[in-house]
Amino acid sequence: MKILFNCTLPFALAHGGQAIQLERTMDALAQTGVEVEPLRWWDAQQTGDLIHYVGIMPVEQIRFARQKKIKVVIANLLTAQGSQTPWQRGVRRVFRWGVETFAPRAVSQSFGWESYRMADALIALTAWEKHLMEFKFGATPEKIFIVPNGVEAPFFTAPKTPRSEWLVCTATITERKRVLELAQAAVVAQTPTWIIGKAYGENDAYAEKFFALAKANSKYIRYEGGVNDRTTLAKIYRAARGFVLLSNMESLSLSALEAAACECPLLLSDLPWARSSFPAGAVFCPASGEVSRTAAHLKKFYGDAPNLPIPVRPANWIEIAGQLKNVYAQILSGGANQATSA
Secondary structure, X not given: OEEEEEEOOOOOOXXXXXXXXXXXXXXXXXXXXXXXXXXXXXXXXXXXXXXXXXXXXXXXXXXXXXXXXXXXXXXXXXOOHHHOOHHHHHHHHHHHHHHXXXXXXXXXXXXXXXXXXXXXXXXXXXXXXXXXXXXXXXXXXXXXXXXOOOEOOHHHHOOOOOOOOOEEEEOOOOHHHOHHHHHHHHHHHOOOEEEEOOOOOOOOHHHHHHHHHHHHOOOOEEEOOOOOOHHHHHHHHHHOOEEEEOOOOOOOOHHHHHHHHOOOOEEXXXXXXXXXXXXXXXXXXXXXXXXXXXXXXXXXXXXXXXXXXXXXXXXXXHHHHHHHHHHHHHHHOOOOOOOEEO
């Protein structure tokens, strides 16, 4: 079994969860005995049994793969789509139907919807993403496998320690993560909050506003940049009073899973991905709204955190690799005809 991985977003252009997810997935698969390689577009001699494509693989490429007897698995992160309102999702479904019914085939293919139906299998991170693949893109339910992200070993083995006064948020400093809004709410609520992360680039206007706010309010906002060492980060989660992530779009947050592995109370945006992933052990806050409203939720969470239940234990990467290995085996044997919640 040889798996070729491809990704639409180069790691060098944007650090973050997708890059970590792919790196950990490939490493864990290798540890379970699966041969894995990045897809080398320049290597005409490269061989493989299956392409695991993170993103939307173009229809023509899927056809070429079929000619080479190579199976295709698509794992597209539905970050924006999963955070839309019911009305927005309904409108987009009607739009897809209209384009596929009345527009030239070349037009409908340009949206990538057909790729969901042509792939041999689809990987969804959550039950919510599986629903979206069916509802929005017309994917066949029997071809969708639910395989979440995993968590690295240090987050399970970090020793227990007394909780500190600080809430922790680990996120890229960008609008989607609403880090600035969280910091503003923390100042209003007077809740000590430690932000860990980096901006995508220098001179980012949103990040500069956050940096200025953090500098002016060091009593309640702690910011020292990112933390790359996983053992150190696990210790921070273990000592945190709680974990907060109030982004307005997510697929399945690696940071939230890491915090959960460290038995850290969670305050998450009230979005379907969060409720799907943490049916117990998490508190939810509206993903948008006035700073005063967010501050009220933050202050209550801060007070309640020591008595909140422990979040559901996530899987580790080796367990996830085992689930993926089973999916690949089913596809390669021609048995991927039943939807699986791995």
